[in-house]
Amino acid sequence: MxxxxxxxxxxxxxxxxxxxxxxxxxxxxxxxxxxxxxxxxxxxxxxxxxxxxxxxxxxxxxxxxxxxxxxxxxxxxxxxxxxxxxxxxxxxxxxxxxxxxxxxxxxxxxxxxxxxxxxxxxxxxxxxxxxxxxxxxxxxxxxxYYLKSQINPHFLFNTLNNIHTLVYKQAPAAPEAVLRLSSLMRYMIYESNAATVPLEREIKYLLDYVSLQQLRYKKSPVVDLKVEGDATSCYIAPLLFIHLLENAYKHSPARLEPGDVKVTMEINDHTLTLSIQNPVGKNGGNALESPGGIGLPNVRKRLALLYPDQYSLETRQLGGLFTVLLNIQGLHRPPNHAKTYLLYH
Known part of the structure; x- marks a missing residue:
């Protein structure tokens, strides 16, 4: 002013x-x-x-x-x-x-x-x-900020308990689990404060999350995550996909077979298409839309604020499988915010 x-x-x-x-x-x-x-x-x-x-x-x-x-x-x-x-x-x-x-x-x-x-x-x-x-x-x-802060805190406590068990049993996977949790927390606390982050960094965050969740399962890997296309030149709002992935775990059956949760991400000409498919557990149904849930409503609100007229988000349930399909356009590096708001600060 x-x-x-x-x-x-x-x-x-x-x-x-x-x-x-x-x-x-x-x-x-x-x-x-x-x-x-x-x-x-x-x-x-x-x-x-x-x-x-x-x-x-x-x-x-x-x-x-x-x-x-x-x-x-x-x-x-x-x-x-x-x-x-x-x-x-x-x-x-x-x-x-x-x-x-x-x-x-x-x-x-x-x-x-x-x-x-x-x-x-x-x-x-x-x-x-x-x-x-x-x-x-x-x-x-x-x-x-409020929507971003709604990431499930129980994940952290569950992961710490799993790591404690690994350390107690002196399992070889314990050091790797600690490193992945450290990377995940550093991203959530520090790097995600930016308006946008490199898409490949967001993907690494999802991979760390999947690896830590995998500590709950004896059979591995229960998540089949595939990335197609060049993610190096794209930028995305941070912590945008984590709610969808959290709910895929939350509303799947307690026992998952390898590859039951399928995550596919396609990047083509600065357009991203994300598909997450999971089997529906007894407590599932259209759980993402449930009144107490924050998954899909949270993502919809953030998308409406960050990518107006640039996204589509669809859900469907068929044959015991629940699918979320997200499409976002214009994932190029944003203009310098310091220049965009030069007159406002």
Missing amino acids: NRIKKVFTLLHIVLWILFSLVIALQHSQDTAHWFILTVDVLLTSLYVFYSHFYLLTRLSGKRKRGTYYLRLAAILWSGPLLYVLLHYKKLDTFDLFSEYYFISLISLVVPFIFLSWLAKVTENLVLNTIRKEQLEKQAVEAEL
């Missing part, structure tokens, strides 16, 4: 310089006369413009209208008087004084009162628009 105000200040300075040059470049044989005229017009214009501009800034609101009109009348009276006294030091008659007074009132004072009103209205319009956009942006960021 301070940056915008500085831009308006600079604009005022530039326009006043240009206005002074326009007056000064009016040629006359009497150079001294035009110099005095330029100074008089500039001083009177500055006085009228910023006196009224100040009134509009300080005396806004219905309760202050009376004070505003009184001071506006004072500006209308004193503006022409200042110009006439500065420019015409010797006026022989009252009629001559009145004539120049009303000429300066109509040609100089009234136009600059209007210009100051126009400048204030424009400034208020721009600042209010930016404030509104900032509030909307903050609201979106707050909602995204």
